[in-house]
Amino acid sequence: MSKFISQKLNELEAYVPGEQPQDRSYVKLNTNECPFPPSPYAQRLARQAAGKLNLYCDPECGVLTSVAAETFGVNKENIIFTNGSDEVLNFAFLAFCDKDTPAVFPDVTYGFYPVFAKVNGVPYREIPLTASMEICAEDYFNAKGTIFIANPNAPTGIALSLDKIESILKNNPGNVVVVDEAYVDFGGESALSLLNKYENLLVTRTFSKSRSLAGGRLGVGFASKEIIADLNKIKYSTNPYNVNSMTAAAGVGALLDKEYFEANVRAICENRAYMTAGLQKLGFTVLPSSANFIFAKKDGVSGGELYRSLKEKGVLVRYFNKARLTDFVRITVGTKEETDALLAATAAVLEEKL
Numbered sequence: 445m446s447k448f449i450s451q452k453l454n455e456l457e458a459y460v461p462g463e464q465p466q467d468r469s470y471v472k473l474n475t476n477e478c479p480f481p482p483s484p485y486a487q488r489l490a491r492q493a494a495g496k497l498n499l500y501c502d503p504e505c506g507v508l509t510s511v512a513a514e515t516f517g518v519n520k521e522n523i524i525f526t527n528g529s530d531e532v533l534n535f536a537f538l539a540f541c542d543k544d545t546p547a548v549f550p551d552v553t554y555g556f557y558p559v560f561a562k563v564n565g566v567p568y569r570e571i572p573l574t575a576s577m578e579i580c581a582e583d584y585f586n587a588k589g590t591i592f593i594a595n596p597n598a599p600t601g602i603a604l605s606l607d608k609i610e611s612i613l614k615n616n617p618g619n620v621v622v623v624d625e626a627y628v629d630f631g632g633e634s635a636l637s638l639l640n641k642y643e644n645l646l647v648t649r650t651f652s653k654s655r656s657l658a659g660g661r662l663g664v665g666f667a668s669k670e671i672i673a674d675l676n677k678i679k680y681s682t683n684p685y686n687v688n689s690m691t692a693a694a695g696v697g698a699l700l701d702k703e704y705f706e707a708n709v710r711a712i713c714e715n716r717a718y719m720t721a722g723l724q725k726l727g728f729t730v731l732p733s734s735a736n737f738i739f740a741k742k743d744g745v746s747g748g749e750l751y752r753s754l755k756e757k758g759v760l761v762r763y764f765n766k767a768r769l770t771d772f773v774r775i776t777v778g779t780k781e782e783t784d785a786l787l788a789a790t791a792a793v794l795e796e797k798l
């Protein structure tokens with residue numbers, strides 16, 4: 445840190461993304477990417493767009509927005525595209541939180557939320573999950589702040605029903621409720637159907653998990669046209685060209701190639717069941733996941749210990765150095781082969797410990 449850094453960033457601890465090691469190849473099950481490459485159609489459209497990189501991209505993402513409106517059954521004025529969904533989430537902290545309007549989210553959730561609050565200089569309040577690591581909807585009624593709920597939640601993978609989400613919306617007419625649906629395609633119920641009913645709803649989605657475009661950086665927000673206008677105010681005051689033309693083109697392909705998307709999601713859900721059964725057989729407790737990862741623990745092995753032992757065997761998973769989470773590892777659901785590699789490495793680690 446230099447002596448020049450602004451006072452308000454002095455204490456900030458940046459978000460630590462999952463490892464992206466470049467030194468050797470791992471069975472990489474640590475950052476919830478899709479194990480399958482982008483749709484061939486998405487790749488072709490991105491290559492075509494590469495020939496026009498001399499020109500600025502379309503700040504409105506016009507083609508992509510039309511295709512998304514069609515795909516998700518919403519109007520174009522209810523959509524904003526961003527550089528990953530992290531960006532639309534950051535915009536929401538900027539636009540809808542304030543000294544008197546704290547951000548409100550669970551104590552166990554996406555680790556970026558507290559960092560977004562701090563970098564934007566807004567207070568936040570954490571609401572504990574229940575003993576079974578679930579979100580209790582009633583705890584969020586009349587929250588006096590802007591609510592952020594990842595559904596399914598991370599890193600637990602547990603989903604909240606649409607009824608419960610609606611009860612939170614209904615009981616917070618004066619607060620924006622952000623529903624982060626990064627993992628919804630793997631088994632959650634989307635709140636998109638409530639868009640016309642609640643002016644306080646903002647739904648965010650990403651192309652990083654179910655649509656194989658993590659490296660492309662593409663996210664999207666759905667909300668009333670007034671909320672979208674607020675978010676656009678920030679976008680046009682910071683970086684109107686936040687989605688580059690190759691990524692926007694790839695996004696079009698990813699949405700239009702429905703068959704490819706659906707087949708991949710199906711495969712991940714099958715492998716999730718396979719991985720869960722395999723780990724249970726090895727004595728693990730696995731939380732019920734509606735996402736493309738599982739959260740698992742085994743008595744006598746800490747998350748950190750298992751992480752290190754698996755890494756030595758060439759398998760990367762993630763652990764969290766945080767109260768209530770230290771017993772667990774979070775494992776991304778990969779291909780069948782990757783799952784077999786994980787199960788074999790885990791069995792070997794347990795064997796060596798005996």
Ligand SMILES: *Cc1c(COP(=O)(O)O)cnc(C)c1O
Binds near residue numbers: 624649650658
């Ligand atoms: C991965 C993830 C995101 C952000 O993904 P982007 O790559 O920035 O689109 C947002 N929320 C949750 C809960 C996530 O796990």
